[in-house]
Amino acid sequence: MADKSVNGEGPEQQEKDNESSQKTVSSNGESAAESLSKRQRKKLLKQQKWEEERDLRKQRRKERKQQRRLQRQSHQEEDGEDAYSAKKRLRREVTPSSVRLVVDCSFDNLMLFKDVSKLHKQIQRCYAENRRALHPVQFYLTSLGGQLKQSMDEKDKGWVNWKDITIKTEHYGEVIAKDDLVYLTSDSPNVLEEMDETKAYVIGGLVDHNHHKGITFERAKELGISHAQLPLSSFVKMNSRKVLAVNHVFEIILAYLEKGSWQEAFCTILPQRKGAVAVDQDGTTVQEKQDSESDSDTPEQSEEKA
Numbered sequence: 001m002a003d004k005s006v007n008g009e010g011p012e013q014q015e016k017d018n019e020s021s022q023k024t025v026s027s028n029g030e031s032a033a034e035s036l037s038k039r040q041r042k043k044l045l046k047q048q049k050w051e052e053e054r055d056l057r058k059q060r061r062k063e064r065k066q067q068r069r070l071q072r073q074s075h076q077e078e079d080g081e082d083a084y085s086a087k088k089r090l091r092r093e094v095t096p097s098s099v100r101l102v103v104d105c106s107f108d109n110l111m112l113f114k115d116v117s118k119l120h121k122q123i124q125r126c127y128a129e130n131r132r133a134l135h136p137v138q139f140y141l142t143s144l145g146g147q148l149k150q151s152m153d154e155k156d157k158g159w160v161n162w163k164d165i166t167i168k169t170e171h172y173g174e175v176i177a178k179d180d181l182v183y184l185t186s187d188s189p190n191v192l193e194e195m196d197e198t199k200a201y202v203i204g205g206l207v208d209h210n211h212h213k214g215i216t217f218e219r220a221k222e223l224g225i226s227h228a229q230l231p232l233s234s235f236v237k238m239n240s241r242k243v244l245a246v247n248h249v250f251e252i253i254l255a256y257l258e259k260g261s262w263q264e265a266f267c268t269i270l271p272q273r274k275g276a277v278a279v280d281q282d283g284t285t286v287q288e289k290q291d292s293e294s295d296s297d298t299p300e301q302s303e304e305k306a
């Protein structure tokens with residue numbers, strides 16, 4: 001009954017159906033199908049057809065499922081292919097630079113262990129950045145020993161498996177020809193304009209909070225090797241000292257090799273607290289330019305702006 005009312009049939013129709021179904025039960029000679037009402041026959045046929053097609057439907061479902069699986073597989077293969085070729089492309093685009101970058105670890109006994117630990121972290125950072133650089137440098141660590149080696153052995157045993165790096169206990173002077181060396185030091189009067197691919201640039205492995213001011217400049221002079229400071233003043237104005245941490249110098253050089261622009265390299269790498277602001281060739285910052293432009297406005301123009 002409930003079904004019928006759902007079908008929206010009236011009570012008369014229900015009665016008719018009941019009558020004809022009673023007929024089906026009572027008549028002996030007639031076939032069951034003949035004694036059914038038109039509506040019931042239609043329903044029965046529909047049900048029979050539904051039953052007959054059960055296997056067919058099952059088969060179709062199976063086919064659709066398989067098709068979806070195949071589609072998924074082919075997408076995955078395409079994606080995998082894309083990722084693979086992107087990785088391959090990336091690998092091809094990496095062109096190692098022939099510039100050598102040396103971290104001179106000969107100042108070990110001038111540092112407290114906590115500062116050596118900081119230097120250790122800076123070196124780890126240099127290593128990681130060089131490994132993912134587009135133009136990685138030939139990375140050297142020289143004079144490795146003492147507290148730094150102890151820190152590396154204790155905190156990062158994996159360093160013995162580091163790739164694409166030359167680690168020496170010897171001083172850089174024994175490893176690289178003197179004529180190839182350029183000591184990078186903020187105290188040098190020389191300003192580095194371009195990187196020379198044939199040179200080996202040395203960074204002082206020192207975290208000294210400026211306690212040993214000028215020490216690397218003195219060492220470079222004693223050894224009679226070239227020296228230069230980064231061209232900071234020509235490209236950026238800073239609100240702090242021009243003395244940078246080892247990893248910042250290292251990363252600036254990687255960025256310069258990639259972008260070909262000191263200004264971009266400084267602006268990308270220098271930490272915000274250094275307050276580096278790009279300057280134009282005439283030495284003024286964008287802000288200063290805007291200020292001086294508004295200073296030179298006529299009173300009328302200033303009023304208009306206000």
Ligand SMILES: C[S@@+](CC[C@H](N)C(=O)[O-])C[C@H]1O[C@@H](n2cnc3c(N)ncnc32)[C@H](O)[C@@H]1O
Binds near residue numbers: 184207243249
């Ligand atoms: C924290 S600084 C050490 C400062 C130390 N008092 C000295 O005399 O070099 C670490 C190293 O980064 C390099 N460095 C830092 N700022 C530099 C700059 N403005 N130009 C060139 N090299 C710089 C130097 O090699 C320096 O030894």
